[in-house]
Amino acid sequence: MLISRRPHVRLSAIATAVLALEAAGCGIGSKCPDNDPETGAFQGVVKGPDLANARKDGNTDAERCEAACRVVADEELDEIVTCEVIGPADDPDHPWAEGVEELTVTCTATFTPHQFCTGRRPQGHHEADIVVQSRPAWFAVHAHLERAAVTAFRELAEWLAVRGAPASLVARCREAAADEVRHADALEALARRDGAEVPPARADPPADDLFAVACHNAVEGCVSEAFAAIVAAHQAGHARSLELRALFSRLAADELRHGQLAWDLHAWLWDQLTSAQQTALAELQARALADLPVSSRRAAAATPRELGWPGPDHAARMAELFAGRLRAAAGLAA
Ligand SMILES: [Fe+2]
Ligand SMILES: [Fe+2]
Known part of the structure; x- marks a missing residue:
């Protein structure tokens, strides 16, 4: 009523x-669903505006890698545990250098299934x-x-x-x-x-x-x-x-x-x-x-x-x- x-x-x-x-x-109410954090492995290619954003979003290579990891992950990540990028074959030691057009990121991270x-x-x-x-x-x-x-x-x-x-x-x-x-x-x-x-x-x-x-x-x-x-x-x-x-x-x-x-x-x-x-x-x-x-x-x-x-x-x-x-x-x- x-x-x-x-x-x-x-x-x-x-x-x-x-x-x-x-x-x-x-x-609703006090009942919480079963959605404990999980750990997952993610890999993918980052290029174009995503690469430009990742380059801009981090002050260090580790932070840039984390930004790239969030791009390739198909989950909303809580904490990134490991992260590695592979740059171009002709300059593998400088994957974040200006002019690099794409790189491959491999990372593991925790995430909470069921994200809004x-x-x-x-x-x-x-x-x-x-x-x-x-x-x-x-x-x-x-x-x-x-x-x-x-x-x-x-x-x-x-x-x-x-x-x-x-x-x-x-x-x-x-x-x-x-x-x-x-x-x-x-x-x-x-x-x-x-x-x-x-x-x-x-x-x-x-x-x-x-x-x-x-x-x-x-x-x-x-x-x-x-x-x-x-x-x-x-x-x-x-x-x-x-x-x-x-x-x-x-x-x-x-x-x-x-x-x-x-x-x-x-x-x-x-x-x-x-x-x-x-x-x-x-x-x-x-x-x-x-x-x-x-x-x-x-x-x-x-x-x-x-x-x-x-x-x-x-x-x-x-x-x-x-x-x-x-x-x-x-x-x-x-
Ligand atoms: Fe508004
Ligand atoms: Fe408004």
Whole structure:
């Protein structure tokens, strides 16, 4: 049964709990699945942008070897135990020299089997027609979504100002729009560098109705964007290149603020709804949380591993943890 009470959610506490449980390999409740670290051997050829990144990511040859090992491994590695590279036949002692076009890396490492969204779309958003099967396409879709989030926050700030919302909520939406411009620019640059074009963000005019805005915020902000913050935090710790880890670290901090803004906005909107609308809103949000593990599993399956997402099973488990914590904090039904 749904409890229609004014939701009060501290997202940072939930994000911290989800990431800590996920790092410990825990599922719902107190039961942890059997996923002790394993040791595996990996070998492969590193070349092109991967080789350039590995060369850049390490200060010593040992660190460069570890970066290359993370490229060839098909798991998210915990600790690299041994690592060796074989360079070109004509200069085998200097595999990391500029001009070397490819090298072979052999390494052993421990990894934890089973490893793990997108942000806020505006009302009336038109989905981009791109199939995500590669790193360039992933950057293109996410740059598109970040650009769409700029529109979402600008529209929201304008709507809130007209409705006489607290000035702090309006200001936070404007700051969030500025954050989303930076996110979109950064991801678009990566998409272009990989040769992908970013489809323009298009949306129909937003609805003016308070209940429609509340429904949109309850799903896109309180669920999608809040979960995106947790995914970005995971990427900050697991993406293969230092460049991407630094980027996702900035995105995670911003998205966590946006997710909290969504919940603070949710509370302000909640007070202006009828009890029937509050019940309908809670049901809508509960459905969005129930759907999150399935959609996260699909998104994880389409995301190249080098970008720091966990595998599909892990993503679904993370979404379940997140949904469980949010339900408890917001008084929502399972
Ligand atoms: Fe963003
Ligand atoms: Fe955001």
